[in-house]
Amino acid sequence: MGISKVFIIRGKGILNQYGDVNKKKLAHMFSQGFSALTGGNTPGECISLNFNIKDRIGIKINTLSGRMLSTRPEVSLSLANLLSDNNIQKKNIFIWDRTNHELRDAGYRLSIDKRSINILGTDTQGVGYNPELISHLNIGSLFSKIQANFITASISLAVLKDHGLAGVTAGMKNYFGAIHNPNKYHDSNCDPYIAELFDTGLIRKKHKITILDALIVQYHRGPSYHARWAEKYGALIFSFDPVAADFAGWHIIEKLRARKGLPSLAEERREPVYLKTAEKMGLGKANLNEVKIIETEV
Amino acid sequence: MKLKYNNRMVKRRQFLKATGGAAILAGTNLKAVLTNLYAFSQKANLSKVEARFYKKHPDREIECTLCPRFCKLSDKERGYCGVRENMGGTYYTLVYGKACSIHVDPIEKKPLFHFLPNNQALSIATAGCNVNCKFCQNWEISQVRPEQINHVDFPPTSVVKSAQANKCPIIAYTYSEPIVFYEYMYDTSQQARKKGIKNVVITGGHINPTPLKELIQVVDAIKIDLKSFSQEFYTNYVRGKLQPVLDAIKIVANSTIWMEIVYLVIPTLNDTPEEIRSMCQWVLREIGPDVPLHFSRFHPMYLMKNLPPTPISTLERARNIAIKEGIHYVYIGNVPGHKAENTYCPNCKNILIKRMGYQIQIINLTNGKCKFCNNPIPGIWS
Numbered sequence: 193m194g195i196s197k198v199f200i201i202r203g204k205g206i207l208n209q210y211g212d213v214n215k216k217k218l219a220h221m222f223s224q225g226f227s228a229l230t231g232g233n234t235p236g237e238c239i240s241l242n243f244n245i246k247d248r249i250g251i252k253i254n255t256l257s258g259r260m261l262s263t264r265p266e267v268s269l270s271l272a273n274l275l276s277d278n279n280i281q282k283k284n285i286f287i288w289d290r291t292n293h294e295l296r297d298a299g300y301r302l303s304i305d306k307r308s309i310n311i312l313g314t315d316t317q318g319v320g321y322n323p324e325l326i327s328h329l330n331i332g333s334l335f336s337k338i339q340a341n342f343i344t345a346s347i348s349l350a351v352l353k354d355h356g357l358a359g360v361t362a363g364m365k366n367y368f369g370a371i372h373n374p375n376k377y378h379d380s381n382c383d384p385y386i387a388e389l390f391d392t393g394l395i396r397k398k399h400k401i402t403i404l405d406a407l408i409v410q411y412h413r414g415p416s417y418h419a420r421w422a423e424k425y426g427a428l429i430f431s432f433d434p435v436a437a438d439f440a441g442w443h444i445i446e447k448l449r450a451r452k453g454l455p456s457l458a459e460e461r462r463e464p465v466y467l468k469t470a471e472k473m474g475l476g477k478a479n480l481n482e483v484k485i486i487e488t489e490v
Numbered sequence: 491m492k493l494k495y496n497n498r499m500v501k502r503r504q505f506l507k508a509t510g511g512a513a514i515l516a517g518t519n520l521k522a523v524l525t526n527l528y529a530f531s532q533k534a535n536l537s538k539v540e541a542r543f544y545k546k547h548p549d550r551e552i553e554c555t556l557c558p559r560f561c562k563l564s565d566k567e568r569g570y571c572g573v574r575e576n577m578g579g580t581y582y583t584l585v586y587g588k589a590c591s592i593h594v595d596p597i598e599k600k601p602l603f604h605f606l607p608n609n610q611a612l613s614i615a616t617a618g619c620n621v622n623c624k625f626c627q628n629w630e631i632s633q634v635r636p637e638q639i640n641h642v643d644f645p646p647t648s649v650v651k652s653a654q655a656n657k658c659p660i661i662a663y664t665y666s667e668p669i670v671f672y673e674y675m676y677d678t679s680q681q682a683r684k685k686g687i688k689n690v691v692i693t694g695g696h697i698n699p700t701p702l703k704e705l706i707q708v709v710d711a712i713k714i715d716l717k718s719f720s721q722e723f724y725t726n727y728v729r730g731k732l733q734p735v736l737d738a739i740k741i742v743a744n745s746t747i748w749m750e751i752v753y754l755v756i757p758t759l760n761d762t763p764e765e766i767r768s769m770c771q772w773v774l775r776e777i778g779p780d781v782p783l784h785f786s787r788f789h790p791m792y793l794m795k796n797l798p799p800t801p802i803s804t805l806e807r808a809r810n811i812a813i814k815e816g817i818h819y820v821y822i823g824n825v826p827g828h829k830a831e832n833t834y835c836p837n838c839k840n841i842l843i844k845r846m847g848y849q850i851q852i853i854n855l856t857n858g859k860c861k862f863c864n865n866p867i868p869g870i871w872s
Contacts, residue, residue, distance in 0.1 A: 315534075
């Protein structure tokens, strides 16, 4: 694996004074991000290069923190629309997370209509967890049937946040929401669990792209929302490398913390050590020599 | 088996249906358990009872002080146990009165061999556990969140009434890890005691001293699983700490309630004579020779299916070490029919209680003394 590229697409004026999203600008940011991923191709070319037309694509979002700090519906629907505009059938797109009540609390309207984009939680009637207990390194979990059975390709569309234990929660830890027992994996700064969970076949083989919703970044006291430490950052972050994407997210959080006079995560003994573990496992890059961060404003 | 519900005798199936139709019988029917595990689609019916033993911190953060994990949680997060949640800076138990397992068991099944032998215990559990043993026998309920399995509303009053109706002189908090449903267990125990019903706790002992000392005030016996005598084992296979368990054993030993210890012997992992001997010497030094010690047979389960069941010879070797070190009551568990299921008088060596599996065949005790030599035998016998 050579240099990993991470594209930070910042949208000037993407959020108005009330925090509402400019949807047109958002769609443009997605287009830019997808184009950048494949070196200037159109978004459609990027999608056709990375997804089969028959793929059932899961968009794994994070709705743990309610309306203020979840993957916004506008963001995930904008991504879903981009996919459906480029030959992925709506019925084959699954926006999903752990529970329906968390999705609702985050502003989503649930849908399992075969003619439209699916928006559902693992606790939807008839879904649940796959009965096969997956054991891999330190992981022993049941996987959501959405991840295990329904989808053939996955996009991790997580919110970029500070995390009291892991240091950072972003695209990789987002998959904690794909298993039945995430509470068992928070010891030792969530390490090596975040990396090892990602390394399971059901995730690693299906994961295609990480996109971080960094429109608002919680840079301290996460993963809960605290307005005092939430920055309107106005960006989406794209990478094929799941580790590099989180690595770039970590650096954004550190910069925001430094700017606000907060100690670094290392000083608070919660540096995201999972990134180094992930790098050692060959899941991606987590060092400045091999991660190229390219920032663009639209 | 028939159980009593609403003053009438019903079949076990009817009982379960009457109590919500969804109780899982731990360890009895894996298929049924799995069916329940994956069919939890209805809206979660969880409790919202403020937890005991936690500290509030700024910014809606809390720190749980119930067990040695000391989980520090932001708003909307759950502890390691998966059944206690920070909601806006207040910590709640989600499983108060939410039993996922209800069963009537012989007390010998717990196992408690020196506590009201030949009696039945109404046994209950909720989802959740504060460790994650790779060899857990009940992982389908202990390693899941409460909304992932079916449960019934079974508040403390109903538990006590059900124990009375089913002629159970004992309520056992068991199967998963009762520490994580502490409030439910505590309140039920208080109510049960007023009705003359005994309370027993079947636990891994991974609990902090303050809650344990309070719990001891309302229960009558505790069985503690000492899963190994090495921290390395606790780190790698239990995801917990050894020292708090040893501390808990000492606290219980220094109280007035009854205690027995179970040591699950797992081939190659915690079965060396040196480790067994060290553990026995510690028990003798810290507690004395009269605490019953059970060496239980491991069976492949959960995340540890790569090892065979414990050879009987390994269990016998462990028992011999314990006896040689001076422990008086040493048993072998999960080997029905083995002579080490019996209780022997340490003085005259006669059989005091002859067991076959969970069945009691003979009791040669009179007023807690050996019928043959009048040697007093420690335990709660009536």
